[in-house]
Amino acid sequence: MGESLKHTAVKGVSWSFADNIANSGITFLVGLVLARLLTPEEYGIMAMIAIFIAISNSIIDSGFSNALIRKTNVKRIDYNTVFYFNLVVGTAIYILLYLVAPLISDFFKEPLLVPVTRVIGLTLIINALAIIQRTIMVKEIDFKTQMKVSLIASLTSGGIGIGMAFYGCGVWSLVGQQVSRQLVNTFFLWFYSCWRPALEFSIDSFKKLFGFGSKLLLSGLIDTVYKNIYYIVIGRFYSSVQLGQYTRAEQFNTIFSSNLTSVVQRVSYPVLSSIQNEDERLREAYRKIIKVTMLVTFACMLGLAAVAKPLIIILIGIKWIPAVYFLQIICFAGMLYPLHAINLNILQVKGRSDLFLKLELIKKIIAIAPIVIGIFYGINYMLWGSVCISFISYFLNSHYSAVLIKYPTKNQLKDIFPTFLISLFVAAFMWSISLMDISVYLILPIQIIAGTLLAFCIYQKVKLPEYLEIRELVSSALKKKINY
Template sequence: MPARDRPVALESRADTGFKARGVRGFLWTGGQTLVNQTLSLLGFVILARLLDPHDYGIAATANVFVIVLSTLAAAGYSQTLVQKSEVDQRDYDTTFWIGLGTSSVLAVSLCIAAWPLADIYRQPQLRPVLQVLSVALVFVALGSVPQAILQRDLGFKVLARVSMFANVAATIVGISFAFLGFGVWSLIVQTVLSLALSSAGATWRSGYRPGKQFDPTRFKGLFASSRHFMGVSLLSALNGRTDDFLIGAVLGPVALGIYSVAYRILTVLVEVFGTTIQRVAFPVFSRLQGDKQRLMTAYRSAVRMGALVGMPVFIFCLIAAPEIVQVVFGPQWAKSVPVMRILCLFGAQQVIFSYNGALMQAVGRARLVFRMGLASTLLQVAAFAVAVPFGIKWVAASFVIRAYLTMPIWLSTVAKSIGTTVWATLRDIAGPIVSAAIMLCTTFLAEPSLDGLSATIRLVLLGLIAASSYLAALLLCARSVVFEAISYARVLAPSKSVA
């Protein structure tokens, strides 16, 4: 193989075992997330066909508060346990009891706040939905420490199996509720049951049992680190949910329901290709934080793989948005197509650079991540506030504009932290980006010839055209990245694996 085509990855024999565990972690976590999101999307699709935008807007409004409070319930303790070089039972117990106490207080507070919130939104149905969902906050805290233990051990296979089982069971129950006519409550039951089963499964498989070794002095040290992780997570939640809050408050539940359908596709894809990567990358990067050269190599390789796999998915969704919405959700949600197309531009960027936060936190710069996230969130909230009177398309556009404006700052900060350059990072992903652009042009030119066919057939044919053109372009423009992906696949072969 020519030198210029040789993949730049974790190639030394000493790294092979660690690399194999990281790759398997990504595959298991990615598989878990794909199954979970597919099942969740299935339940969502059923609800979207059974509910009108107003009803679904009520559920989306409730989720804004629950997701933000769930971040506070988790409080960043699990990331701290994963990032620390040494932990013991006293750390685990202190974290568990503090987290459980915090989540219980938040759950009770949400139950009480449900009354005024329902009055503020002038939606009486919001009250019981919020009160039932408050139980989810307790389950988040119960599973936090067991999941951190499994992540420290790179036990992604175990976490994947637990999460898959929980989501399969919860989705079956949720769909059953939908067919029985429970409407929006099928989604609420599915959410709470999934968290409960995930928490129970992680506790069982991790072997952790809460003890009495609570130590206030340990809590001070844990909180000193976890507050930055919590701040980053909270800012991320606010970034992703302020739009829902403002749309629901200003434009009403119908507009929020339409926006939520478009946003759902983005959520599924970002979760599969972005959040999955972050979950594996953080513990892997944490193990490499003392070796800057290996860390830089791992980061740049991860960015290339993110671009290779994620970029064409979002570009295809941008092209085929009308067919996807009609086939998956039904023609009654056609107004969500323009919003979905705009949001796909954000997803294409997010899936490539979703490692940035995980890398910065892994090297102990969570405070800087928090400060940058705070500035980004303030900018985003201001953009949402300006855009929301003009409609949901402008809200989506403000989301994308903010992401691209802040991207150079993130790239520069990360590059300095690991001893590389922004240009090197951009050069790494140039091949997949050009290949995705060729795919976009090819599919766009072929689209008019498919007029007159059913939406399902058009979607299938567009997928085939996009896949074939992207693969052909990769072989011409990004051969080295393709070989790198193949090298990761070879690591999984039994003859190459290191126990």
């Protein structure tokens, strides 16, 4: 990886990580407080409409963001065309969601879903207003500004959510938190961005961008439905309480898996897109990204599974204990998410959104099996099925990246296996500590300290290149801070 490209990537990762910490990290901490004040049932009600909001946001974007990021010579009219399309579609979908709210309520047998859906649906229009500003910042790898916006939005919305929960607003505390976060986020994206819409629209620009983006839209819709289908299955065939327990497990998983995936995806896509026509350089950059990313991911996800029980009991209380086993299973599926994202980024970088769509169709057809099993045999079987699907999906994803940049799956596995083995050994050691008959308030710090020291000693001994790369980056960053 060239020095300038490496510098851009490192800077992008640093600020993107800070952005995610500001956004998801603060939201997670706020969630800990809310989990103490609210019940699993109230979280379950919010989860019931998650799939409808997620699908709507995918349709509004329609793959245009990725199409704009990939395009090397974007004109003003391209941005304006996408902006007005997003706004019109966002408004239309909100009206539709407003009208079908009673049907959603009847499906889940939850009357409160009617007003909740109609209010939370406003975030669709609010979000559509800021998609272009966010896209421009991603394209320019300006995650510093996004971090500022996320910090302000997360703190403001968190304060509103906690305040409402404290005064007994129940599920409306979660609604208030989400709506206020989107409002503040959109306001400050406009405030910090120089771009403003002009009254122009190009059919030709729309067709070219949609030609690439439409396949990503379909792929995104399929993936969104799959990621949220468990909410529908659990909410419809079980109970809002069990759904609430599952969502809390998902939120603990998100703080590592989804955030790592988001950081890697957001930064690697524009960086790799900038060298899309230099195959050898692209392959080497891609290989380094995979090795460094998976060292961090395996350590975080397997470590999280090891400390799940004392962590949940300490942070949100004994009433959430059923979420422990859910979280441990989810961690094994989630540890491969960043790897999926990087492999799929190669398809987009190479302009093969057709293969992207084909892969999503194949993977989701296979994924139907554990969902059906979950309906008839229970949530745990469904989640273990998702772990199997995650591994199968990796082999499917990596097949095409192997062809496009000549980096075979076996070479990828060879590159990441040492870090997986080390992380698995460290996690097993950490988990064994949880078997000790002492207070969870002692077990958790012992697990974390012992696991960290053991991992550090092993990596210092074996000196893997990816570990040395991370150590160098951390050391450089600390020196700059000290000198500053």
